[in-house]
Amino acid sequence: MSIALQEAQNAALRGEVPVGAVVVRDGVVLASAGNRTRELHDPSAHAEILALRGAGAKTGSERLIGCDLWVTLEPCPMCAAAISFARIRRLYFGTDDPKGGAVVNGARLYDLPTCHHAPEVYGGFAEIEARDLLRDFFRSRR
Amino acid sequence: MSIALQEAQNAALRGEVPVGAVVVRDGVVLASAGNRTRELHDPSAHAEILALRGAGAKTGSERLIGCDLWVTLEPCPMCAAAISFARIRRLYFGTDDPKGGAVVNGARLYDLPTCHHAPEVYGGFAEIEARDLLRDFFRSRR
Numbered sequence: 001m002s003i004a005l006q007e008a009q010n011a012a013l014r015g016e017v018p019v020g021a022v023v024v025r026d027g028v029v030l031a032s033a034g035n036r037t038r039e040l041h042d043p044s045a046h047a048e049i050l051a052l053r054g055a056g057a058k059t060g061s062e063r064l065i066g067c068d069l070w071v072t073l074e075p076c077p078m079c080a081a082a083i084s085f086a087r088i089r090r091l092y093f094g095t096d097d098p099k100g101g102a103v104v105n106g107a108r109l110y111d112l113p114t115c116h117h118a119p120e121v122y123g124g125f126a127e128i129e130a131r132d133l134l135r136d137f138f139r140s141r142r
Numbered sequence: 143m144s145i146a147l148q149e150a151q152n153a154a155l156r157g158e159v160p161v162g163a164v165v166v167r168d169g170v171v172l173a174s175a176g177n178r179t180r181e182l183h184d185p186s187a188h189a190e191i192l193a194l195r196g197a198g199a200k201t202g203s204e205r206l207i208g209c210d211l212w213v214t215l216e217p218c219p220m221c222a223a224a225i226s227f228a229r230i231r232r233l234y235f236g237t238d239d240p241k242g243g244a245v246v247n248g249a250r251l252y253d254l255p256t257c258h259h260a261p262e263v264y265g266g267f268a269e270i271e272a273r274d275l276l277r278d279f280f281r282s283r284r
Contacts, residue, residue, distance in 0.1 A: 041198040043205070043227040044191045056183040063185070077244070077251055078223035085185040085220070099256055102219070106256045107249035109219055114241055114248045 001070050001094065001126045007034035007047060008072045008133050014039060018133045021047035021071040023055035023064065023088075030055040030067065047071060048079035052086050063087045072130035074101035074123065080109045084117050091119040094130030143212050143236065143268045149176035149189060150214045150275050156181060160275045163189035163213040165197035165206060165230075172197040172209065189213060190221035194228050205229045214272035216243035216265065222251045226259045233261040236272030 007020025011034030022032040031054025036045045048071050056062045064086045072094040075083060080102040083091055093103070102109050103121055110118035149162025153176030164174040173196025178187045190213050198204045206228045214236040217225060222244040225233055235245070244251045245263055252260035 037204045037227075040195075041202055041204045042195045043198060044186060044195060044224045045204070049186045053182075053184045053186060056185060060183055062179045062183050062187075076223055077219045077249065078221075078227070081218055081220035081223070081244075082186045085179075102223075102249075106254055107219065107244075107251060109249060112248055 001072070001092065003029060003032050004047075004070045004072050004094070005126055005129055005133070007032050008130065011035045011047070012133060012137050018137050019047045019071065019073045021051040021069060023051045023067050023069050025055075025064070025067045030058050030064075044078065046076065046079050048075055049082055052082055052088075056086070065089075068092065069119075070125070072126070073097050073134065074103050074105065076100045077102035077107050077109060080107075083119060084110070084115060087117050088119045090122065092122045092125050094123075094125055095127045095134070096123055143214070143234065145171060145174050146189075146212045146214050146236070147268055147271055147275070149174050150272065153177045153189070154275060154279050160279050161189045161213065161215045163193040163211060165193045165209050165211050167197075167206070167209045172200050172206075186220065188218065188221050190217055191224055194224055194230075198228070207231075210234065211261075212267070214268070215239055215276065216245050216247065218242045219244035219249050219251060222249075225261060226252070226257060229259050230261045232264065234264045234267050236265075236267055237269045237276070238265055 004020040008018040012018035033050035068090040146162040150160040154160035175192035
């Protein structure tokens with residue numbers, strides 16, 4: 001999670017919402033990324049999507065069997081669905097997101113009968129650091 | 143929708159699930175794409191995401207104000223959320239998707255109180271052609 005937090009801090013320095021994500025398999029980091037929606041003019045360029053794309057490119061498969069994803073914030077519906085499509089084994093997230101999350105809040109996508117693959121979900125990792133990064137970022141923008 | 147259908151047909155020829163999408167503003171096509179998840183080893187490379195990314199790159203903004211998106215299949219949660227993030231004005235889709243859709247099926251993301259922006263939604267365009275493309279593709283794979 002320290003790598004994900006560093007990616008989130010780097011995102012804040014670029015003026016992006018500070019969220020970071022890492023894809024890991026067998027203790028090896030396959031890809032890490034921070035949010036780049038503004039820089040890339042890409043509404044899909046959340047940290048999780050970029051990390052999944054990086055890991056897919058690295059492994060040569062869009063299915064990341066046996067891979068785990070660490071992210072500083074509870075994934076939104078877009079990222080939660082992408083994590084499912086990628087067959088991520090375990091999802092570890094930092095702070096939960098009552099406004100935008102779709103794992104333990106909102107749509108709770110993995111609990112729907114139409115969800116083909118749900119990762120194991122573990123929340124609350126480095127929760128305070130992840131939350132404070134977001135809070136400080138939005139405070140500084142007001 | 144004819145452009146979206148053509149993109150879907152091209153996707154099938156590449157061995158990809160045949161879905162196509164187009165982003166239009168003021169009658170001008172900004173971007174069109176077919177599904178490329180296998181080719182790009184990218185679980186997020188659905189037609190809608192690629193079309194949104196293309197339109198974002200072309201306009202220099204991740205917010206596609208005043209743009210409409212046409213897609214042959216009801217969007218999944220990933221794409222439905224990306225369409226919302228991109229502030230798409232109107233969503234026109236072909237056939238609905240009881241198993242994977244998240245607009246009029248499943249999570250019904252735009253009906254959730256946490257949804258910040260919901261496009262106007264119109265379904266059933268070229269419904270039979272879009273459905274038959276998918277049916278023929280999956281039949282040929284069995």
